[in-house]
Amino acid sequence: MIHPDIESIIVSEDEIRQRIAELGAEISRDYAGERILLVAVLRGAALFMADLARQITVPVEIDFMAVSSYGSSTKSSGVVRILKDLDEQIEGRHVLVIEDILDTGLTLKYLLKNLASRKPASLEVVTLLSKEGKQRVPISCKYIGFSVPDEFVVGFGLDFAERYRNLPYIGVLRPSAYQD
Ligand code: IMP
Numbered sequence: 001m002i003h004p005d006i007e008s009i010i011v012s013e014d015e016i017r018q019r020i021a022e023l024g025a026e027i028s029r030d031y032a033g034e035r036i037l038l039v040a041v042l043r044g045a046a047l048f049m050a051d052l053a054r055q056i057t058v059p060v061e062i063d064f065m066a067v068s069s070y071g072s073s074t075k076s077s078g079v080v081r082i083l084k085d086l087d088e089q090i091e092g093r094h095v096l097v098i099e100d101i102l103d104t105g106l107t108l109k110y111l112l113k114n115l116a117s118r119k120p121a122s123l124e125v126v127t128l129l130s131k132e133g134k135q136r137v138p139i140s141c142k143y144i145g146f147s148v149p150d151e152f153v154v155g156f157g158l159d160f161a162e163r164y165r166n167l168p169y170i171g172v173l174r175p176s177a178y179q180d
Pocket of ligand 1 (some may be wrong): 042044099100102104105106107108151152153154157158160172
């Protein structure tokens with residue numbers, strides 16, 4: 001059943017499940033014979049990581065980073081701060097950064113520069129969503145789940161003011177939901 005605050009569903013639960021299975025297969029082929037360190041960017045990407053990791057057949061380890069992003073507003077500030085760093089060393093390892101959504105790209109640009117300086121064997125990005133025509137900085141993102149229109153979306157890890165992360169689909173909020 002659709003949540004009363006959701007105006008429309010952009011990506012359904014079935015579509016997400018199917019696409020994650022495809023991404024998992026593609027990643028497993030690309031990293032055949034290797035081990036991968038999956039690095040999820042908290043908090044939004046945690047749900048995507050949980051499902052994606054289970055579709056990858058090569059050995060994976062997981063780690064997490066937290067960076068500051070929007071607070072409860074819906075505009076990118078461009079100010080990025082590391083709130084939680086990795087527990088693992090990444091030098092010489094194959095690192096796959098997992099993002100929920102690529103919007104302006106400012107967050108990832110900062111993160112990738114930071115991680116690259118630690119000399120991983122490889123460094124790639126998988127994002128569940130990418131906003132069409134929105135990237136302000138060029139990011140090389142090897143795996144993209146879905147391109148979505150430039151609207152504020154919630155669900156499957158994505159929040160508005162920490163709400164709606166548990167919706168099993170990606171949807172657009174009704175304007176009234178912003179007023180609570
Ligand atoms: P960027 O730095 O502009 O690419 O922003 C990336 C981060 O902003 C994402 O990891 C999300 O946490 C957040 N974000 C961007 N767009 C949305 C959206 O439509 N819904 C929810 N969060 C978003």
